[in-house]
Amino acid sequence: MLARIAQELFWLGRNLARAESMSRLLEGVYLADLQGRPEDPSAARLSWDSLTHIMGGRLNGEGRPRSDEVLDALTFDTSDPASVVACVARAREGATTVRDVISTEMWEAINTTYLRMRDGDLSRPVLSGPVALYQHVKERSALFWGLTSRTMLRDEASAFLYAGGRIEAGDMVLRMLRVALPTGRGSGPDDGHAIALLQAVGGLQAYRRAVPAPAHAGPVARFLLFERNYPDSVAAAVDAVNGALRTADARPRNSEPILRLSRLSADLEFRRSAEGDADLGVTCREVQRELGLVDGDIAQRYFGGARAA
Amino acid sequence: MSDVEIARSQDAYCPARGFYDELFDGDGTARPHAAALAAALAALGPEQLAAAGRRRDTIFVEQGITFDTAGDDGPTLERPFPLDLVPRILPATEWTHIKRGVAQRIRALNRFVDDVYHAREIVRAGIVPWRLVVSRSHFARAAHGIRPPGGVYCHVAGCDLVRDYDGSWKVLEDNVRVPSGISYVLENRVAMTRLVPGLFTDYHVRPVDHYPQLLLAALRAVAPAAEGEATVVVWTPGPLNSAYFEHAFLARQMGVELVEASDLVVRDDVVYMRTTHGLQRVHAVYRRLDDDFIDPLEFRPDSALGVPGLMRAYRAGTVALANAVGTGVADDKAIYHWVPEMIRFYLGEEPLLENVTTYLMSDPEAMEAALRRMDELVFKPTGESGGKGVFIGPATDPIELAGLADVIRRSPEKWIAQELVSLSTVPTADENGNLAPRHVDLRPFAVYGETISIVPGGLSRVALIEGSMIVNSSRGGGSKDTWVLENGEDHSDSAVPARPESLPPTLPDLRYGAWTGQVQQQQQ
Numbered sequence: 001m002l003a004r005i006a007q008e009l010f011w012l013g014r015n016l017a018r019a020e021s022m023s024r025l026l027e028g029v030y031l032a033d034l035q036g037r038p039e040d041p042s043a044a045r046l047s048w049d050s051l052t053h054i055m056g057g058r059l060n061g062e063g064r065p066r067s068d069e070v071l072d073a074l075t076f077d078t079s080d081p082a083s084v085v086a087c088v089a090r091a092r093e094g095a096t097t098v099r100d101v102i103s104t105e106m107w108e109a110i111n112t113t114y115l116r117m118r119d120g121d122l123s124r125p126v127l128s129g130p131v132a133l134y135q136h137v138k139e140r141s142a143l144f145w146g147l148t149s150r151t152m153l154r155d156e157a158s159a160f161l162y163a164g165g166r167i168e169a170g171d172m173v174l175r176m177l178r179v180a181l182p183t184g185r186g187s188g189p190d191d192g193h194a195i196a197l198l199q200a201v202g203g204l205q206a207y208r209r210a211v212p213a214p215a216h217a218g219p220v221a222r223f224l225l226f227e228r229n230y231p232d233s234v235a236a237a238v239d240a241v242n243g244a245l246r247t248a249d250a251r252p253r254n255s256e257p258i259l260r261l262s263r264l265s266a267d268l269e270f271r272r273s274a275e276g277d278a279d280l281g282v283t284c285r286e287v288q289r290e291l292g293l294v295d296g297d298i299a300q301r302y303f304g305g306a307r308a309a
Numbered sequence: 310m311s312d313v314e315i316a317r318s319q320d321a322y323c324p325a326r327g328f329y330d331e332l333f334d335g336d337g338t339a340r341p342h343a344a345a346l347a348a349a350l351a352a353l354g355p356e357q358l359a360a361a362g363r364r365r366d367t368i369f370v371e372q373g374i375t376f377d378t379a380g381d382d383g384p385t386l387e388r389p390f391p392l393d394l395v396p397r398i399l400p401a402t403e404w405t406h407i408k409r410g411v412a413q414r415i416r417a418l419n420r421f422v423d424d425v426y427h428a429r430e431i432v433r434a435g436i437v438p439w440r441l442v443v444s445r446s447h448f449a450r451a452a453h454g455i456r457p458p459g460g461v462y463c464h465v466a467g468c469d470l471v472r473d474y475d476g477s478w479k480v481l482e483d484n485v486r487v488p489s490g491i492s493y494v495l496e497n498r499v500a501m502t503r504l505v506p507g508l509f510t511d512y513h514v515r516p517v518d519h520y521p522q523l524l525l526a527a528l529r530a531v532a533p534a535a536e537g538e539a540t541v542v543v544w545t546p547g548p549l550n551s552a553y554f555e556h557a558f559l560a561r562q563m564g565v566e567l568v569e570a571s572d573l574v575v576r577d578d579v580v581y582m583r584t585t586h587g588l589q590r591v592h593a594v595y596r597r598l599d600d601d602f603i604d605p606l607e608f609r610p611d612s613a614l615g616v617p618g619l620m621r622a623y624r625a626g627t628v629a630l631a632n633a634v635g636t637g638v639a640d641d642k643a644i645y646h647w648v649p650e651m652i653r654f655y656l657g658e659e660p661l662l663e664n665v666t667t668y669l670m671s672d673p674e675a676m677e678a679a680l681r682r683m684d685e686l687v688f689k690p691t692g693e694s695g696g697k698g699v700f701i702g703p704a705t706d707p708i709e710l711a712g713l714a715d716v717i718r719r720s721p722e723k724w725i726a727q728e729l730v731s732l733s734t735v736p737t738a739d740e741n742g743n744l745a746p747r748h749v750d751l752r753p754f755a756v757y758g759e760t761i762s763i764v765p766g767g768l769s770r771v772a773l774i775e776g777s778m779i780v781n782s783s784r785g786g787g788s789k790d791t792w793v794l795e796n797g798e799d800h801s802d803s804a805v806p807a808r809p810e811s812l813p814p815t816l817p818d819l820r821y822g823a824w825t826g827q828v829q830q831q832q833q
Contacts, residue, residue: 011822018819034502034509035516055819082819090821129506175816195518208564212537214522292817 005098006160006248007303012094012102013164016110019087020141021172023134025051026074026084028200030129032193033067050179055082075130084137088114102161103151106144113140159248163241163298167291170237173201174288177221178281194220206230221280225287226272234287235268241294248302257297264290322736325746325776329476329733331397342400342794345511350395353507355742361394361504362738368503374496374554376782391787392497393737394505397749397769398512404765404793407470407478410662411753412761413652415466418485418639419757420655422462426452426635431654437647441671444722445644446692447486447637449600451607451620457633458531461757464631465524465595467491467767470662470751472733479663479730481750482645485636487597490768490788491520491754492555495562497790513795515765520754521562524595527758531629532593539592542568542582546598546614556597568594575618578625593629600634642691642725643669666728670721679726680717683710686726688717701778703729732778735789737771748772749789750780766791 029051048067051074077083081090092114099107116136145165152158180197194215198204203224204215210227213219227233242261246252264287271283323337324330332343339347350358369375369389376390399407424431425442426449432439442448467488469481498517502509525541532539545556547569560567572582573591581588596603602612607620622628638644646667649660668675668686679686683702690698700713717724734746753767769789770780780786 007822014822030506031502034506035498035514055816081821094822131503131506178816195522199518205561205564208521208562210564214526288817292820295820 001156003302003304005101008094008097009101009157009160010164012091012098013161014168015087015091015094016141016144017165017168018172019084019091019137021169022074022084022087023137024200024202025176026071027131027134028196030071030131032196071130075133085117088117088137101157103147105147105151109140109144109147156248159244163244166237166240166244167295169232170234171288171291173224173232173234174284177224178284201232203230203232225283226268238265238268256301257294260290260294260297322744325734327474328731329472329474330746331733331735342398346398346508349508349510358394358738359740359742362742365392365394365500365504368500390493391773392500393771393787393789395736395738395744396501396508396790396792397735398792398794399766401794401796406661407753408763411468411755411763413656413658413661414468414480414483414648415463415755415757415761417648417651417655418483419461419463421651422636422639423456423460425638426454431651434654436650436654441643441722442638445638445641447600447641449635452635455624458533458629461531462633462636464527464531464757466755466757467752471730474731479665481665482642483640483648485632486599486640488754489552489555490752492558493788494766494768495520497788501790512792514792515795517764517766520764521559523756523762525563527756528593528595528631530758531631533626533629534592540590541565541593541595542591544568544594544596552597570614570616573616575616575622578622578627580619580622580628591628593631595631600637642689646725665730668726670717670724670726676717676721680714683714685729687729688713688724688726691723691725735771745775748778748780751791765793
């Protein structure tokens with residue numbers, strides 16, 4: 001297939017996954033912010049302040065941003081490329097380009113998502129705050145991926161779409177982990193934040209069923225990093241990207257990104273069995289760097305050298 | 310929103326005379342801690358509040374958060390759990406007082422249960438008559454001599470508190486069998502943050518969502534198993550039980566199995582559950598049914614809900630039951646009368662929370678005195694819960710009261726009389742979003758594992774009918790989200806949170822896809 005189309009599909013997946021992750025994260029912070037977290041006030045990690053760090057330190061430098069400014073910028077601001085609205089708009093643009101490749105139902109799902117957001121009946125309802133918008137994006141995202149698995153041929157095209165969605169999900173989980181749950185500080189348990197984070201990504205029940213330990217920072221970080229059975233974990237994302245690329249690549253054994261992903265996958269498994277939570281922070285950093293390299297490799301190998309900007 | 314408008318909408322609410330209103334004082338101005346809430350409510354206005362109420366009903370029905378109410382003619386109706394959107398606020402100091410008082414009470418009750426089934430010191434000391442203890446319907450002979458791990462009997466407890474006309478807190482009854490309602494506390498908070506987040510703006514409310522973890526930790530702490538290996542289950546009578554929603558909720562939140570009697574089996578005094586991988590040992594059971602039904606071999610032989618042999622396993626110490634067998638004796642309304650004495654006797658402390666003045670009908674003098682002023686008192690059967698069989702003197706027909714007097718004379722030990730408490734009021738929204746005073750009570754939930762922990766707040770139940778003081782959800786009561794505030798520091802300035810000691814790591818920038826292949830080709 002055309003390199004350009006493959007690249008569009010990959011970024012369609014990424015943009016949609018980013019819109020969903022952003023919505024979950026913003027909703028999590030918004031709801032956590034409504035209530036106090038008395039357990040460890042000094043470790044107020046899942047906060048508006050940390051959000052700017054998650055997005056790569058933007059908005060910094062001009063003093064501490066006010067919470068409603070961050071919320072507004074990251075939700076509604078069309079000129080901010082990281083905002084939920086902008087992600088959805090980009091996804092729709094991409095979907096327009098590849099309209100002939102994806103199924104009609106998928107296209108309609110994205111298009112209506114965008115139109116309902118643009119027409120504004122969701123933005124800033126006075127009473128319920130921005131939650132309605134986050135809910136909308138979450139639901140529509142689930143609809144899109146559901147339709148993809150029902151109506152799209154499992155060919156190269158869908159492989160790149162999935163690969164994009166999964167690599168973005170893994171990257172966002174790593175960002176949340178690194179900022180919201182910095183481990184190895186040796187401080188008391190910041191339960192509140194670990195629970196809030198799990199609730200934000202929608203994995204609280206999965207965690208409770210899978211892990212006997214209470215939801216402290218350490219076990220939660222391990223769960224979100226290593227638990228392959230949990231679909232939104234970093235390990236599961238790495239495996240999914242790997243699997244998708246293998247279907248797309250004619251010669252997977254020569255493929256840089258696939259080799260890198262396989263190594264990363266095995267590496268995660270090794271680290272999982274390591275004792276102690278002390279170097280989880282290091283693990284997060286290294287895994288994220290590796291994912292960045294994978295992204296570059298993918299662009300190099302499949303998109304004819306088109307670099308991610 | 311102009312000041313005039315705020316003033317007008319506050320004028321619209323007038324606290325009922327003779328009762329303590331928790332948000333507004335006598336002349337209709339908001340109490341200091343409630344001023345911001347009053348302003349936020351006024352800014353919302355009745356229409357928005359009513360709209361939020363309709364959304365709430367839809368969401369609750371969709372999520373299956375419902376409660377069965379008994380209709381007048383028998384059939385039960387499933388309706389959305391009635392959450393009132395006006396929260397109830399407890400300042401930090403008030404909450405600290407309540408928390409200490411409830412914890413003190415639970416400690417004393419726990420000691421009492423232990424005492425009743427062992428040395429009976431309080432009976433020997435002549436404080437509580439033994440005749441009264443053994444005649445309680447929930448006294449469990451089978452529990453005699455069994456001491457559960459850690460000496461904890463009342464793992465899960467809730468006290469019903471009310472506020473009298475002067476604002477003082479009093480205990481109305483103790484629930485140490487299977488108090489229910491905690492799931493609504495958690496769901497109410499989730500719903501409030503989604504439906505009316507604007508009300509939270511000026512407050513720092515303590516979260517409640519760690520309750521399932523507290524409960525799980527307590528159950529693990531008392532389970533006879535090695536650290537981290539205990540299998541905990543929630544035992545429900547089944548989906549037909551009115552509190553099934555709560556059973557499923559707790560099991561889901563704790564990540565443990567929700568079992569029914571047919572899932573459990575006892576072999577050689579050890580409890581197992583049937584799984585796809587064969588029998589699996591169970592170490593702790595959070596049971597949501599009464600003693601009477603748990604083991605047909607020891608209690609009611611006709612119980613189809615029970616597990617034969619469970620008491621044998623319990624006696625052998627291979628399984629922990631929460632709450633322990635026999636706690637019902639401390640739940641009894643006649644025993645309630647002695648709780649302040651228990652606190653003095655067992656703990657050597659003065660009770661922090663008062664009882665409502667109570668007369669035992671088993672005392673002939675007290676009975677005659679009470680029967681003479683039946684139209685002023687409240688009469689309650691001792692062994693019931695959920696407001697069943699309660700007669701409120703002033704609100705009851707004299708002919709019915711005469712009939713009640715006969716019943717009490719025939720079995721006086723089954724009845725108590727209490728002074729009428731003027732329950733405090735909190736503004737409550739009606740269908741159209743207008744506020745009116747309605748009576749409330751408060752049930753804080755305590756979990757007793759290694760220590761006693763109490764979730765901030767608890768279930769505030771509210772009588773939705775004007776003037777009514779019956780708050781039970783089975784009798785048409787609703788509930789309110791209960792906010793316990795952080796300590797008094799100024800928290801309106803949320804833009805400056807405490808700076809974390811170490812800055813989070815700087816993360817790589819977000820990437821954006823851009824098709825540059827063509828450009829590169831041309832450059833080459």
